[in-house]
Amino acid sequence: MLPINKAWGKPHAFRSHQPNSSPEYTGCQRYRAGVLRLSTLFLKTLREDPADAEVASHRLLVRGGFIRRAAPGGFTWLPLGWIVYRNVERIIREEMDAAGFQEVHFPALLPSEPYEATGRWTDYGPNLFRLQDRRGNDHLLAPTHEEMFTLLVRDIATSYRDLPLSIYQIQTKYRDEARPRAGLLRGREFVMKDSYSFDIDDDGLARSYQRHRDAYISTFERLGLPFVIVSATSGAMGGSASEEFLAPIDVGEDTFVRCTSCGYAANTEAVESAIVAVPDATTPTPPASVVDTPGTPTIATLVDHLNAHLPRDDREWVAADTLKNVVVMLHQPDGNTEPLAIGVPGNRDVDMKRLEAAVAPAEVAAFDENDFAAHPALMKGYIGPGVLGAASTSGIRYLVDPRVVDGSAWVTGADQTGQHVIGLVSGRDFIADGTIDVAEVREGDPCPQCDGSLTIARGIEIGHIFQLGRKYATALELRIPAESGELVTPTMGSYGIGVSRAVAAIAETHHDEFGLCWPREIAPADVHLIIAGRDDGPQRPVAERLATKFSAAGLRVLFDDREGVSPGVRFKDAELIGVPTIVVAGRGIDDGLVEVKDRRSGERIDVDIDAVVDHVRAVITNN
RNA sequence: CGGGAAGUGGCGCAGCUUGGCUAGCGCACCUGCUUUGGGAGCAGGGGGUCGCGGGUUCGAAUCCCGCCUUCCCGACCA
Incomplete structure (x- = not known):
């Protein structure tokens, strides 16, 4: 081979x-x-699992004398582990170089100004390590380096002839994770290979993106890491087209779907729900009616009540007949808050990860008692579209699941305790402010791209590539003379591989009950x-x-x-x-x-x- | 941020309910002898402010209060 x-x-x-x-x-x-x-190697293997290690990679890397915990979310590489780490780093570097990308190296400690210019000083939120120097100037320990790469290119590139350009670094990154866990898989300090491409136009960006995608495929193949490429969201980075490389492992933190018949694969955060057929408008729909439904604050109790007291002619009531309205509070990075109401079919919950991804960089918080007190129109357990929407009395923005298509009829809250509305038709009886695709995704859901159905699995994000566009170049005023002589703003791509995480992911996928089984090129x-x-x-x-x-x-x-x-x-x-x-x-x-x-x-x-x-x-x- | 669990030699744990004498066990470590194809045996030995601070008590690893740290789970579902 x-x-x-x-x-x-x-x-x-x-x-x-x-x-x-x-x-x-x-x-x-x-x-x-x-x-x-071994007689002189600085190595001690442990007979027993360390008490604080849960996942296989963490247990075995500590037991085998590869790493030691040094800080919350931080590890020391011991001689054996450092050999392994450098093998992984070397393979990544060789593949990047082979693809024609050039290595540079930035400081990890940076001034805040560039990040303030792009808004990430605030957008990144509490995960950003911030500190001050002796003069009181703000600095950060970089979580990624988009700003610095952009500024570097602005410094050096003076002509369209300098593009396309792809440069990368292998650098220690810092994120103030709320909860570091699983050893090397999620730390507060970790090593990442991050690349950035610069192109004059969108076609160039597409080509650079493809080159990185190809380079990543050969890199992960050489690392011996199984992977799935899934559609992803771009999160706090901004940008458009985005794919993740996930190593399918049960202890992974990402959930993704795959279609059983076509090639569709996506992180659940980015799954698009399959289009729902619009009901036939020629069939007359009876008008909506308010009914008493005492003691039915939950979907389950509501469905039971309907079947017991207001049975349908054709079939039983089910949770999917109901429209559940969830209210959350969005916390913007600038400190502002805004309530948001989300309508989903009653048989599905809102998936918080999908919601967080959809509203990023805002953070989502529960609607607490104080919030309900500030909005007396919201009757907990009986909230309906009647009091929701930008034009309503509450003024709360109201977004609904894509399954709530015009013409579809629902049972939903009547905004009075103990009352619901039956036959409330979307588009006729209420109009939402828009749609939001954040309901939970389930095994067996229809594929958005073919007639197949979706399966669900978990994975570790080992690589992420995306087309950033001009967000950073614009904010940092990167402009380059084009062939025509006019100044143009280049478009960028950003591409990351977790180097230290890759070591853990390899350990996670290459072990048995007795210990590790390194791929030869990785092995110490x-x-x-x-x-x-x-x-x-x-x-x-x-x-x-x-x-x-x-x-x-x-x-x-x-x-x-x-x-x-x-x-x-x-x-x-x-x-x-x-x-x-x-x-x-x-x-x-x-x-x-x-x-x-x-x-x-x-x-x-x-x-x-x-x-x-x-x-x-x-x-x-x-x- | 919330909820659990836990902090006792380098590692893994017991002891705490019901306060008491020199804080114990396994692994690891040191010395000697034996052993050498599946985490060896015997004998001897070293190493611990029992997370930190305060309180109760004649007396605290143990009871009370506060704090810190670590691990796990959840992130809110009308």
Whole structure:
């Protein structure tokens, strides 16, 4: 699959382990010849799971001695983990460079001015780390760098000939997460590769977007990460077209849908509901009527009451016949608040994540008792369209689910406790201020693009690409002379990969009950060499020779040369650490054999000592 | 922001209800001997302001008050 030179021929991970190539160098022995020796490696594996770790990647990375918690939402990379991290970073960097993108590097600590110019100083809300210097000037620890890239291009690019341009950095980012969790998957400090493209026109942006999309596909394939590309919302960044790369993992925080028959896939935040047929207008609809429905503040009690006291002729009343009106309070980043009413079919709840995404950058809060007191027209449990809408007495903006099409009839609150309206027709009896597609998405919902139905799964966001447009370029006055000579505002794209998160995502998708199983290019070594025998037995000198031979052949070796450690411990540690190939110098040695074990499959075979280097090279080449 | 759970040697935990003597167990660590293909055995040893502050008491890991931190869950459903 991978050409051999890609897999290990260039010993990137170990090159820096040879700080001085002169033969006189007598530093730590484990740096010699690219052999990592467990006897001197700064590593302690843990027999038990740490109490604060829940998800597999967090548990195994801590137990295996890759990372240690250093702060809430912050981790220290230990030697083994840092090797793995740099392998991931290197692959990402190589793929970016191969795509023709150029690497730069900004400070993480930035002044507030550029972010004030684009509005993100306030729009980013409490998730932004803000601080002041000794003079009282505002600074931030950057969560992303759109502003700085834009300003850099404004500084340097002087002509349309300088575009298209795609530049990137690999940088530590900061977000003051309300609740860091799941180890590396959601921290307050993390490493991200972020790229930005600059083009004169929309066609150019589309091409740059596609180039990044292709580069991301090859990057994630090389990282060994399974992924799904889904339509997404752009959140606080602004912008239009946007797709996320999600690694489908149950512990992921994102929920996405996929169509079972066409290629449609979307984050639930961005799912568009399938179009609902407009009812036939030629069939006369009876006028709306108010009925007494005492003690029915919930959809369930309402439906029960209707079926018991006001049965339909044709069928039973169901929750989908009702229109539920939810009122929330929006908190704008500038501190203003605004109530918003949302009408959804009674069989569905409002999905808060979808709502948050739809109203971003505003934040959504519950409508509390004080809010109800300020709007006496809202009868809790019996709110109807009669008191909602910008033109109504309450003046509360009223948006309805797309399923509430003109001509559809509903049972909904009559704005009096214990009363509902039956047969209230949208477009005839009430007109909403617009639609909002934020009702929960369910397994089996119709696909918006074909006749199929949707399935739901969870995933980790490992990459996000979107077409920003001119928001940042305009705000920061980036203008470049076009071919015609007139000044034009370039259009931008923004593309991110979570580097530290990718390590966790790989661990999450490459482990079993015994420990990690790293993809070879990510793994801290190619071969984990074990001595299984007495400390003074014949295995040790054989293993020492093998370590040297493996290394000379260009293989990265993790050598368990510890003394006084029982074989069981060595086997357990090897399985926990997850190097793809394990070579055991043990009891077969008298017959001239060592054991070669595949970490993932568990398959083991005895190989002649003199042939084992070639054997392992062949294993690497063939898989 | 709300709700749960928890803070006791490096790690994982018990002890707390019903206050009391030297704060205990497993792992890890140190010394010695034995052991060496699945997280070894025996013997000896070191290491803890019981999260922080205050209070009750002759006496507090234990009871009371306040604070801090960590983990999990929820984010509001008419």
